[in-house]
Amino acid sequence: MSEGTMQRAAQRDPSHQRARRLSRAVVGAAAVPVMLIAAGCSSDSGSDDASKNASASASASAAPSPTVQAAAYDKLPEACDVLAKDTLGDLVPKAGKSGKEGSSDDTSTRASCSWSSLDNNGVKGSQFRWLNVSLLRFESDITRGEGDKLAAEFYAKQVQDAQATKDAKNVKSEPVAGTGDEATLVRYDLKKKEGSFKQQTVVARVENVVVTLDYNGAGLAGEKTPSADTLTKLAEKAAKEAVAAVTKANGSGTDGDSAGTNPSKSPSKDATEDSAKDSSKKPSAKASAKS
Numbered sequence: 001m002s003e004g005t006m007q008r009a010a011q012r013d014p015s016h017q018r019a020r021r022l023s024r025a026v027v028g029a030a031a032v033p034v035m036l037i038a039a040g041c042s043s044d045s046g047s048d049d050a051s052k053n054a055s056a057s058a059s060a061s062a063a064p065s066p067t068v069q070a071a072a073y074d075k076l077p078e079a080c081d082v083l084a085k086d087t088l089g090d091l092v093p094k095a096g097k098s099g100k101e102g103s104s105d106d107t108s109t110r111a112s113c114s115w116s117s118l119d120n121n122g123v124k125g126s127q128f129r130w131l132n133v134s135l136l137r138f139e140s141d142i143t144r145g146e147g148d149k150l151a152a153e154f155y156a157k158q159v160q161d162a163q164a165t166k167d168a169k170n171v172k173s174e175p176v177a178g179t180g181d182e183a184t185l186v187r188y189d190l191k192k193k194e195g196s197f198k199q200q201t202v203v204a205r206v207e208n209v210v211v212t213l214d215y216n217g218a219g220l221a222g223e224k225t226p227s228a229d230t231l232t233k234l235a236e237k238a239a240k241e242a243v244a245a246v247t248k249a250n251g252s253g254t255d256g257d258s259a260g261t262n263p264s265k266s267p268s269k270d271a272t273e274d275s276a277k278d279s280s281k282k283p284s285a286k287a288s289a290k291s
Contacts, residue, residue: 068140071147071208073250076135079113082245083133083238091215091234092117092129102134111135125223128195133242134212147208148181155182155205158212162186162201176236180206180243187232195220198228202239209246213239 080099088095094117102112114132121127138150163171168188176183183204190197195218202213215235217226 066142068142069146071138071140073137073147073207073209073246074139075108075249076111076137076209077245077249079107079111079133079135082113082135082242084241087238087241088115088131091115091238092131094119095129095131099131109137109139121223125219125221127217127223127226128220129217130215131238132214133238134214135242135246136210136212138208138210140208148205151205151208151210152182155203155210158203158210159184159186162203165190165199167191168199176202176204176239179236179240180204180211180246183239183243185232185236187228189228190216192218194218196225198226198231200228200231200235202235204239204243206243206246211239211242211246213242 080101083091088099092115095115099113099115102114104110104112112132112134114130116131117127117129119127119129136151136154138147138154140147141150144150159173163173163186165171165188168190171186171188173184173186176185179202183202186201186203188199190199197216197218199214199216201215202211204211204213213235215231215238217231219225
């Protein structure tokens with residue numbers, strides 16, 4: 001029997017065919033554990049990554065949210081009511097019953113009121129007086145800082161602006177005692193076509209509120225120029241009264257508290273970003289004499 005014939009006979013032999021099938025089965029079975037091991041390794045790696053991500057997420061959520069101490073004062077008094085009737089009678093005797101309220105889109109954060117007085121003495125001339133009180137309240141802001149610190153920055157800027165008034169002569173500055181947490185008087189002379197004006201600007205800060213009081217006077221049409229010292233005393237008195245009105249509006253101080261200090265501060269609170277508001281709006285910073 002030839003070799004080819006023997007090979008074909010072997011292939012047709014049932015026992016030989018069973019042996020070949022068995023061999024293929026063994027090889028296939030051996031490959032299964034390898035696939036399972038590879039799949040197992042891949043599954044374990046994914047679990048580790050998921051665990052790490054979950055741990056990082058938990059750590060991030062556990063971190064405390066940024067906070068800032070809430071401002072002590074949360075309201076302002078009516079600007080046209082901060083000065084007593086008698087005080088107005090001394091500063092602006094011909095102003096009438098009420099002042100002119102300044103425009104504001106939020107009177108809880110900024111407000112102002114002005115009064116003007118012209119005492120006309122006919123051919124002897126006239127005495128002119130002008131008074132303006134501006135109130136600005138700063139709220140604590142998560143990005144900008146605490147309200148009282150923001151107010152302190154604005155207070156310093158108001159003083160600098162008053163000192164740098166254009167064409168001002170004989171500029172003098174001095175601290176004002178017993179008026180809020182800090183206060184400064186800036187006074188100077190300003191020559192205008194109507195006459196020589198004596199300007200007094202008192203800038204005061206109490207907690208997170210800044211009070212700016214501008215007061216000037218002039219003798220017109222030949223009337224004598226008013227005494228700067230007299231105007232200074234009146235301006236300082238009015239500034240103390242305005243500061244006292246701020247503390248009273250927020251539950252501190254009394255009717256007789258002319259110093260306007262706040263011995264008992266409001267309890268500290270945490271203000272979150274949701275409660276923070278924009279306090280960047282400012283009244284006119286330039287304190288100058290007006291006719």
